[in-house]
Amino acid sequence: MKTKYLIALSVSVLIAGCATMVSGPKAPSDAEIVAALKASFKETGPAKLDRLDQSDLQRACSIAAETGKDLDPKVRETLQSKALAAVKYPADGKYLGDWKRGEAIAQSGRGMQFSDAPNTVAGGNCYACHQVDKAEISHGNIGPTLWNYGKLRGNSEAIVKYTWARIWNSHGFNACANMPRFGDAGILTEAQIKDVMALLLDPESPVNK
Amino acid sequence: MKRRIATAFATLIVAAVAMPLLAQQDTQKEIERYRQLLADGNPAELLEMRGEALWKEKRGPKNVSLEQCDLGLGPGKVAGAYAQLPRYFKDTDRVMDAESRIVHCQIELQGLKREDLVKRPYSLSQGERQTDHEALTAYVVGVSRGAKVALPQSHVKEKESFLRGEKMFFFKGGPYDFACSTCHAVDGQRIRLQDLPNFQKADNAQRAFTTWPAYRVSQGAMRTMQWRLFDCFRQQRFPELTFLSQASVDLITYMGVKAQGGTMDSPAIKR
Numbered sequence: 001m002k003t004k005y006l007i008a009l010s011v012s013v014l015i016a017g018c019a020t021m022v023s024g025p026k027a028p029s030d031a032e033i034v035a036a037l038k039a040s041f042k043e044t045g046p047a048k049l050d051r052l053d054q055s056d057l058q059r060a061c062s063i064a065a066e067t068g069k070d071l072d073p074k075v076r077e078t079l080q081s082k083a084l085a086a087v088k089y090p091a092d093g094k095y096l097g098d099w100k101r102g103e104a105i106a107q108s109g110r111g112m113q114f115s116d117a118p119n120t121v122a123g124g125n126c127y128a129c130h131q132v133d134k135a136e137i138s139h140g141n142i143g144p145t146l147w148n149y150g151k152l153r154g155n156s157e158a159i160v161k162y163t164w165a166r167i168w169n170s171h172g173f174n175a176c177a178n179m180p181r182f183g184d185a186g187i188l189t190e191a192q193i194k195d196v197m198a199l200l201l202d203p204e205s206p207v208n209k
Numbered sequence: 210m211k212r213r214i215a216t217a218f219a220t221l222i223v224a225a226v227a228m229p230l231l232a233q234q235d236t237q238k239e240i241e242r243y244r245q246l247l248a249d250g251n252p253a254e255l256l257e258m259r260g261e262a263l264w265k266e267k268r269g270p271k272n273v274s275l276e277q278c279d280l281g282l283g284p285g286k287v288a289g290a291y292a293q294l295p296r297y298f299k300d301t302d303r304v305m306d307a308e309s310r311i312v313h314c315q316i317e318l319q320g321l322k323r324e325d326l327v328k329r330p331y332s333l334s335q336g337e338r339q340t341d342h343e344a345l346t347a348y349v350v351g352v353s354r355g356a357k358v359a360l361p362q363s364h365v366k367e368k369e370s371f372l373r374g375e376k377m378f379f380f381k382g383g384p385y386d387f388a389c390s391t392c393h394a395v396d397g398q399r400i401r402l403q404d405l406p407n408f409q410k411a412d413n414a415q416r417a418f419t420t421w422p423a424y425r426v427s428q429g430a431m432r433t434m435q436w437r438l439f440d441c442f443r444q445q446r447f448p449e450l451t452f453l454s455q456a457s458v459d460l461i462t463y464m465g466v467k468a469q470g471g472t473m474d475s476p477a478i479k480r
């Protein structure tokens with residue numbers, strides 16, 4: 001009895017020993033990461049915890065960035081066409097607003113932060129990532145330059161619609177593009193997008209001088 | 210130190226020449242402040258001194274100092290400890306960063322209450338007296354100047370913290386679809402005129418990790434690494450990062466491992 005017990009004990013100790021030796025670090029699952037993140041943030045102002053629930057696109061693009069592997073072409077195609085299909089073009093068919101207001105929107109980085117006051121009007125913060133009007137030297141370089149955008153491309157219907165869709169949801173052209181979905185995510189209103197469109201495409205805009 | 214301020218100063222002057230008038234006036238004010246700093250040295254040095262006095266003072270219900278705090282190198286060993294954090298601590302069975310451990314020691318040694326310590330860890334911008342937490346962190350990191358970044362990665366929990374931090378670094382979410390990697394995984398990227406370190410490159414990661422905490426001239430205050438993440442997550446349009454949370458510790462582990470071998474030079478002075 002006693003010996004049997006001892007043997008059983010030593011066997012289980014041995015197994016436990018092996019288990020600790022074998023068990024290396026455990027790679028976290030997606031669900032564990034989301035849970036750990038949710039436990040690490042609090043809801044403040046407009047920023048709720050559901051911002052940590054990823055869309056299919058966000059998940060696919062996170063993995064692509066982490067592994068350095070491009071999206072599977074089929075997945076890319078699906079994500080892009082879904083994004084493009086959901087673009088809402090202006091109902092009145094007018095695409096260009098006021099470039100002066102557009103410039104102010106391009107300068108403003110406000111909106112959707114937990115620190116923003118309730119009625120904050122969001123900006124587009126285009127200058128954070130793009131050169132737009134050359135007169136503004138404080139611009140980032142995450143996106144391509146937009147200087148002379150309209151002068152170089154003209155304003156054919158195709159260009160106008162392409163630019164609208166780009167601003168509405170850049171993922172329609174490049175699933176993992178690092179540019180926010182200004183229309184799709186409700187960052188800018190339709191009227192604000194028209195103003196930013198004018199900044200890029202109106203021949204009178206300083207961007208096209 | 211002086212040279213770094215001078216470089217920042219020169220950059221500002223160059224920027225001022227090309228800026229529109231209103232921005233130029235702001236820049237003028239900034240230059241004035243930099244002038245002041247040149248004369249006085251890094252204001253964080255005063256905070257380090259305040260932190261050191263606080264560290265050695267008998268405080269809290271138990272009326273003891275923090276001198277026996279174990280920051281990972283054993284009780285009472287402060288110099289160099291910051292460069293090896295975050296790390297696994299047996300007494301809590303957790304991986305902790307410097308700021309978590311400082312709070313832990315105040316609770317365990319001095320009997321202070323956690324809820325009081327985490328209520329308002331950061332001072333407000335401009336003018337408000339810096340918090341005790343900021344002062345203690347300034348002292349702890351300051352005495353690690355010159356130490357090589359060497360986060361231990363032998364304990365399973367240390368490796369798991371790194372792996373979680375890595376996933377979190379690339380985790381895109383929220384209305385802007387941003388991850389840390391959106392702004393910090395490509396060479397030579399800038400937001401406006403601010404250079405963004407690429408944490409995939411050792412030299413970039415080292416420069417960023419070894420210069421935090423830092424005195425931010427634009428805020429007139431020294432900021433800690435926990436604050437840095439809190440503020441980057443704000444720009445990321447995520448909810449509000451909780452002080453000392455798992456995500457903050459894991460991301461600091463991730464960045465620290467990427468910065469292994471760098472030489473601590475903090476508190477630094479920054480824009």
